[in-house]
Amino acid sequence: MTVHPLVVAVVVRSTEPGRFGTVATAWFARQVERRDDFKLDLIDLATTSPDSLRERIDTADAAVIVCPEYNHSFPGELKTAIDSVRRPWYAKPVAFIVYGGRSGGxxxxxQLRLVFAELHAVPIRETLSFHQVPDCFTAEGEPLEPGTTEAAATLLDHLAWWARALRDARASTPYPG
Known part of the structure; x- marks a missing residue:
């Protein structure tokens, strides 16, 4: 039996050099690429059209949202991007990598869990959170906090389980949403 890799869309609002989101996204992308069960689709909202975003989320088996905390929530342009996709989110697992100050995002x-639950997506419990950015990564782009790589592996294990289960369910019975 051939098992096709799960496509994971990692969505970030910008991969400009010098931004913390770029550092965290690059590190997480390396974690994904080390695994045989995932195929990475890195989506930079700064350079991706709404139609392309919708198509790529539709093709994905799972998504990971990388974003900062902004005014106790998430950036408005991320909300606009999420809402522009709508139906392709249905019955897909979503994980979060967040960052910012003391709350770590x-x-x-x-807030994102509420939005994605309304979109019939399945927000998974595991979340990666980075506090006191940018001082939580080395100059080489590796996290300083012990156990971060293991936490990413756990997140990906859970995301893979949900992605596989929901992909199989969508294939056998279309989601009624």
Whole structure:
């Protein structure tokens, strides 16, 4: 039996050099690429059209959203991008990598969980959170916090389980949303 890799769309609002999101995204992309069960699709919202975003999320088996906390929530342009996709999010697992100050972006993740639940997506429990950015990564782009790589592996293990289960379910029975 051939098992096709799961396509994971990693969505970030900008991969400009010098931005913390770029560092975190590049590190996480390396974690994904080390695995045989995923195929990475890195989506930079700064350079991706709404139609392309919709098509790529439709093709994906799972998504990971990388974003900062902004005013106790997440950036408005991310909300616009999420809403522009709508139906392709249905019955897909979504994970979060968040960052910012003392809260580490966790308030953004909680807000995103509500948005994705309304879109019939399945927000998974595991979240990667980076506090006191940019000082939480080395100059080489590796996290300083012990256990971060293991936490990413756990996130990806859970994301793979949900992605596989939901891909199989969508294939056998179209989602009624």
């Amino acid at each position: 966790l308030r953004a993740a909680e």
